[in-house]
Amino acid sequence: MNLKSVKKIAIIGVGFMGGSLALAMKRKFANISIWGYARSQKSYNKLKKLKILDKATLNLEKCVLNADIVILALPVEAVIACLEEIAPLLRKNSIVFDLGSTKKLIEKAALSYLPKEVSFVGCHPLCGSEKSGAEFARWDTYKNSICLIASSAKEKAAKIIEQFWKKLGSKVIFMSSGSHDELLSSISHFPHLISFSLIQLTPDNYLKFCSGSFKDLTRISSSPASIWADIFFSNKKNLINDIDGFVKVLSKFKEFLEKGNKRDVFNLIKKANTKHMSIK
């Protein structure tokens, strides 16, 4: 299989991310038929009205039938459940990929559930929106963003999916699922945990005073509990590691403050200043 021979792509989970993929594919792959699975009559009606798919269906089997590529645009646990469910429905030589926030557990599930004739490629586009739902989908969501692929760059299916993302304007970076999950804990999952914790600690009557800095740190504390509890558990080892590391840095600050080591506190902040300059 190559990208040019693809005739049907099925999306399971047509929310903001899945919907944006549908719109982007419509622009970039004119001859591919894009199907989407609707879990309920209500979401079926919405998808029909939005017209972002060639075909919306309430029938999972029909949706996946003969699809060359199946995309799981679902939260981590739902990806895992879905892999088990669709395994017997998949066409030989088809490729399944997901967009989940952690990759190790999903990779393990794919290995155990999918038949050998089906390839799996774990993907994680580093983009998104605070809004959820297909009604907010945008064709350019993936343009100029980074997509991490949890695979060796040498795998044939991974190469095809790399071409797919490149066509959508994404920059692709390959890494192992383990490295991916460590990275994501650091740059996304643990920052969320910090944000949830900070607002938790702050007395209610202080919230009306909050300055720009406090607003910056707590903006993401509005991220939905249902999704984030899942993500935390799917990456719990790395997250606990980051909690431990962070407590160590805090203890250092505390020790220097208690001992009156102003030069040391200055140096810690100075290092942070310097590191901040390398963020793009």
Add this chain to the structure above:
Amino acid sequence: MNLKSVKKIAIIGVGFMGGSLALAMKRKFANISIWGYARSQKSYNKLKKLKILDKATLNLEKCVLNADIVILALPVEAVIACLEEIAPLLRKNSIVFDLGSTKKLIEKAALSYLPKEVSFVGCHPLCGSEKSGAEFARWDTYKNSICLIASSAKEKAAKIIEQFWKKLGSKVIFMSSGSHDELLSSISHFPHLISFSLIQLTPDNYLKFCSGSFKDLTRISSSPASIWADIFFSNKKNLINDIDGFVKVLSKFKEFLEKGNKRDVFNLIKKANTKHMSIK
């Protein structure tokens, strides 16, 4: 004294905050002569060029001489040093106020250094800019912002300074210096410490991947070490208290993750979601 009888105001520290005050006063108090102290020939030349003062001078004594109000727009430690320096130069019945980020140490210094015939009013306008320097000063910096006054609302001098801030468009809130410092640790100083610590913990090679959430949490980690080491030490008791409180919340998350208590993690995040809704 009342605001209408004020003829001369002296600003010590004409950077972004002091310069913005000069511009705002020029608009709102047409008949007051606004003097500013320049510490070096270089900053004297800059202030002359910017024309935001009626009179710039390199002579601290001349600057303060016969001023009805003296404004210290300096970092905390510099405010304390300056109080001692200007104490013998101040006119009877004049009012001194500062803009420092913590209020308890400054209040203590004012009590010990200033003569009884001079009133001190600790102020803290909750606004600012990432840019520093008088060249970025804006007349509307204080408009629609909150100014905390660390004093009883009944003090005569505090009432005059309240009028001053109101005239500039600020909303004034009175509280004790102790309450002020606790509040500020929570909503500003500790969030800065978190931001410095997070970027510290993050491996250098991860910084190129950083997502929106990571950028949010580390934006303020570029805040200058020289100012923030000072602020941390001037509010160290509250800061250590907040470090301890935060470590407790992190430990709770860790415990729930280790024990697999998904419902508890969900509830912690849900609480954060709810609290976030009350931020304006």
